[in-house]
Amino acid sequence: MVLLKKCIIFALTLSLVLSAVTGAMAAFPTVKAPGSFEVDTIWSIDWDDPFYEFGINYNNNSDDFFAWGKYYLNDFTFADLFVGEDYFNLNGSYLFDNGFFIGGAFIDDNDQDCFIIAPGYRFSLGERSYVALGLNYFDYDDDEEFAFDINSKLYFDDARLIANLLIPEDSPIELYIEPTFKISEDVVVGGALGYLEDADEELAVAAGLTWQPENWIVDTILAFNYNHADAYYFKVGGLYTFNNQFGIGADISKLEDTDTEFALKFKYQFDEKSDLKFYYEFEAENLTLTYLSNF
Numbered sequence: 001m002v003l004l005k006k007c008i009i010f011a012l013t014l015s016l017v018l019s020a021v022t023g024a025m026a027a028f029p030t031v032k033a034p035g036s037f038e039v040d041t042i043w044s045i046d047w048d049d050p051f052y053e054f055g056i057n058y059n060n061n062s063d064d065f066f067a068w069g070k071y072y073l074n075d076f077t078f079a080d081l082f083v084g085e086d087y088f089n090l091n092g093s094y095l096f097d098n099g100f101f102i103g104g105a106f107i108d109d110n111d112q113d114c115f116i117i118a119p120g121y122r123f124s125l126g127e128r129s130y131v132a133l134g135l136n137y138f139d140y141d142d143d144e145e146f147a148f149d150i151n152s153k154l155y156f157d158d159a160r161l162i163a164n165l166l167i168p169e170d171s172p173i174e175l176y177i178e179p180t181f182k183i184s185e186d187v188v189v190g191g192a193l194g195y196l197e198d199a200d201e202e203l204a205v206a207a208g209l210t211w212q213p214e215n216w217i218v219d220t221i222l223a224f225n226y227n228h229a230d231a232y233y234f235k236v237g238g239l240y241t242f243n244n245q246f247g248i249g250a251d252i253s254k255l256e257d258t259d260t261e262f263a264l265k266f267k268y269q270f271d272e273k274s275d276l277k278f279y280y281e282f283e284a285e286n287l288t289l290t291y292l293s294n295f
Contacts (some may be wrong), residue, residue: 003208013091013244030136030166031091031103031118034070034080037290039234039265039277040217042240043210044188045160045180047074047128055290074137076101076122076132086110095122115139120149136166145169158182173197182284185214192223202226206233215241217249231256237265245269 019123053070066084072073076095091105099122103106107114120134147168154161159181161268166174180190189209196202206223216238223233233256241251247267254260266278274293280286 017216029105029114029116029138030106030147031105033075033078033093034072036070036292037118037277037279037288039267039279040219040237040247041210041212042219042221042237043180043188043208045155045158045182045188047155048075049294050074051294053290053292053293055288057286057288060285060287075130075151076103091116093118099124101134103134112141114141118149125154127155138168145171147171173224195295196268208235215244219251221253234269235265239265239267 006243008152008264022218032293034053035048037055050073051070052072053068057068058064064084064162066087068082070081071079071212072191074095076093079090079092081090086109088108089105090107091103093101093103095101097242101120103116103118103120105114105116105118107116114245116136116138118134118136120132122132124130131150131152134174134200136147136149138145138147143166147166149167150163150165152161152163159179161180162176162178163175164176168174173195175195176193176276178190178192180188180279182188187209189207191207192205194204203221203226204219205226206295208219208221211218219237221233221235225231225233233254235251235253237249237253239247241247245268247269249265251263251265252260253263261283263279263281265280267275269275273295274291277290277292279288
């Protein structure tokens, strides 16, 4: 689905890396909490503090322009809006005190409408850890479908585990697992596995580390897709921060059978809670600019 691919483009999380390798790993859209746009620290065991973010993205090759706003309180209370010339995506969720939540989304892509409603219940397993069960109703033009959704996020002293399972009524089953481990004060290693039970039994795997010596942050990813594109993907990036405020760095990445991509990135922290990020990919001629504030 072109519509779903556009949703994935701005996720800017590890699932984006897997999607780049697989082409379109996800086959069934769901209502997911937004992540902030990051230019560093790909692998982490931390939890996300509440934030709001505004951003723009412009691609000179296609003249595509997108703007977005995000509000995130937790994984079940959030609002997320993307707007482009022929694209509109509004989704959100609210968690009640009794553990029930209700999520929903509306997407308009070139006059093709998509509507999702996703109620469920979150079982709390301590501070920030949970297992959530949901039932998604998906209406895309003349197509309707239900899906059972299991999402979990578990925190340990030096590790974090994310595991999601989606079981649609008539579409392929989707599985995503992401463990990360802090092996020293400066190093976090992680991996990810995405599985799509389609005709090709699609499987994508990724691994890497984030290393933070003194004022540096170094990120690496190596990923591979099996049975769909059979393509590898790698990325190495670094960011150096001056006086804990201004950071400058670069990334180099490559998806098999495509040109090597070089990117330049800047990050300016106004204070401990807010920052401005700039990211430019030279080969793709793609520019992203964001402002984020924690609260």
